[in-house]
Amino acid sequence: MRWGKRAAVAVVGVAALLTASACGGSDDGGSGSTKVEVFTWWADGGEKAGLDGLVSQFGKDCAGQEFVNGAVAGGAGANAKTVLASRLQQGDPPDTFQAHAGAELSDYINAGQVEDLSADYDTWGLKQAFPPGLIQNLTVDGKIYSVPANIHRANVVWTNKKVVTDAGITSDPTDLAAFIADLDKVKAKGVQSPLALGKDWTQLMLFESVLISDLGAEKFTGLWNGSTDWAGPDVTKAIGDFTKLLSYTNTDRDALDWTDAEKLVMDGKAAYQLMGDWEAADLDAKGFQDYAWFTFPGNGTTFQWLADSFVLPKGAKNAEGTKCWLKTVGSADGQKAFNTKKGSIPARTDAAPADYPKYQQAAMADWKSATQVPSCAHGSACSQGWQGAANSAMGAYSTKQDAAALQKALAAAAQQFAKK
Amino acid sequence: MRRLRHWGPGLLLLSPSLILLAVFVYGLIAWTTKVSVSDEHTALGSKGFVGLDNYTNLFTNDIQDRFVHSLKNLAVFTVVFLVGAMFFGLLWAFILERGVRAEGFFRTVYLFPMAVSFVASGVVWRWLMNPNMDDNAGGLNAVFVAMHLDFLQSAWWTNPTWGMASMAIPAVWQLSGYVMALFLAGFRGIPHELREAAAMDGASTYRLYRNVIFPQLTPVALSALIIIGHMSMKMFDLIMSVSGPQWLTEVPAIYVWQSLLTSDYAKAAAISIVLLLLVAIVIVPYLIYTNRVEKNS
Secondary structure (H helix, E strand, O other): OHHHHHHHHHHHHHHHHHHHHHOOOOOOOOOOOOEEEEEOOOOOHHHHHHHHHHHHHHHHHOOOOEEEEOOOOOHHHHHHHHHHHHHHHOOOOOOEEEEEOOHHHHHHHHOOOEOOOHHHHHHHOHHHHOOHHHHHHHOEOOEOOEEEOOEEEOOEEEEEHHHHHHOOOOOOOOOHHHHHHHHHHHHHOOOOOOEEOOOHHHHHHHHHHHHHHHHHHHHHHHHHHOOOOOOOHHHHHHHHHHHHHHOOEOOOHHHOOHHHHHHHHHOOOOOEEEEOOHHHHHHHHOOOOOEEEEEOOOOOOEEEEEOEEEEOEOOOOOHHHHHHHHHHHHOHHHHHHHHHHHOOEOOOOOOOHHHOOHHHHHHHHHHHHOEEEEOOOOOOOOOHHHHHHHHHHHHHHHHHOOHHHHHHHHHHHHHHHOOO | OHHHHHHHHHHHHHHHHHHHHHHHHHHHHHHHHHHHOEOOOOOOOOOOEOOOHHHHHHHHOOHHHHHHHHHHHHHHHHHHHHHHHHHHHHHHHHHHHOOOOOHHHHHHHHHHHHHOOHHHHHHHHHHHOOOOOHHHOOHHHHHHHHOOOHHHOOOHHHOOOOHHHHHHHHHHHHHHHHHHHHHHHHHHOOOHHHHHHHHHOOOOHHHHHHHHHHHHOHHHHHHHHHHHHHHHHOOOHHHHHHOOOOHHHOOHHHHHHHHHHOOOHHHHHHHHHHHHHHHHHHHHHHHHHHHHHHHHO
């Protein structure tokens, strides 16, 4: 009897545990649906507002299709990318997902996880609507894989007007020498670190701007496609110029994120900060009026762009719905609905500037006429692995200041990651 | 049949956890090992077997010796963390054991930090260890300036050589109380007769602790070392919240995460296995030792 009781308890216990674990199975799916799951990391703020604008436009353009929000919040997209990677590996892709346009997509393209959209670009007339420089940067081996929803500019210097005027500076510098002279003037007024800077990726942004000044747009783009040598003397010179600029920055840069550095400018503890043009929306949101901006000195008419874009993953459950979403994203109405709320500019050149705030109007005018170059810090110039290696090299340089080691590391990274 | 009756039900009851362990611990270790000897460096998947290349590359061919640098960081962090937590843990346990008023109160105060997650305390310590100095000083540096102890100001974790020692301060703060609790239990576990016998023999207080009490605390000290030692080697959350992922404070666990984010699965797996071996070097002898002790008793 005793044996029987013990055995019964054991069997029931095991059965209960196994049933419990069997219940963890998945129950989503449903092929041939009219749902479009849009996977982004836009969960709040201006980004969420922009997405909402896009969704309402989608509702008008694509009657019968239903939008499903697949946003994963946090970590500036890092969390979302982790979730996305595992879903793609399991062969369970969302109907479309957000990715930085350009080289960051190359990981997905090489893995055969996204579809070629070149034919749709022709049908939707996007090749005429987007500037040729952007089309050229987006094209990989003759094919285009994503539709950019917006454009941001990376090579912009933001200034605290009062600090700059107090230093007796009346015009914006147009080359590095003039910029350094201005930095000296501000420093002479008792501002210890006139150029605000943050941790590794913001340092990479600054270094990329210096590279554009020293190498020019064409050779700069060549750094990322393998046609310009990272070990060359012009890169050495750029590292020298970058080091000179570092001497004007705050020593606690590695402890700061870009918003902390922005605060130094707002508080008048720094005069300048190089940052992407999302800073305009952020400064407006924080109620700081006294700011101005200019293109990084020496960049001329170069527009260093980055863009959020959407793709059509292989094996999407509702490819038709996704294509309608992508069409909306690329359309004039869709771009207006998204960008007026997010604080970026449309990738299309036929948008009406009157719909946009002051900074965006200036950027839109530049976008039409400028030379487009991509950005590694924001994934349009280099793959994620390359970006990680570059950030790490910049972080090491910030503390060790070993110029030869930096150049060697960047050259090694290019060798490892640039397409042969 | 009779023997089956004897251990059959027990085995059946254990089987769910045995199966789960086999699949989710040992199975996954085996799978990680397999990935670590493949060339799965992109989302494309693996093309083949590369032997130990991923491991040798980590040590000899990593850009800017990134992996070796992360190991150095981990070494500095672990030494400071272990020495600090053991020292303060033993000190507090000793003081409480000597009998102070409101022992319960102090015990709680010392133990409390352990209840806070590394993420929450990391955010606070990020503010406290603000590396700005003098006019711009914040956090602890500002306190030092206000007290006219300017020379005490520090660059904290942004110091390229000894920054990881500062990074260990929050960990020491958090785990010392736990070590104290372990030691206190050790002190209380020593029979009173031993102290009386030592007193009868005319031993001084120093001799009592040196020759009677401390030797009996060796197993406790070993347990404490192992527990916080393996925590230290896997440290991730604290560093992520104090400095974020960056070269300066990178340790192997963070490097794994960074490699995974860039789809370099083979590299991430190789670092994970190195980390596992590091922890095993510490844990396995300990397990053998405790097994032997338990068998003997």
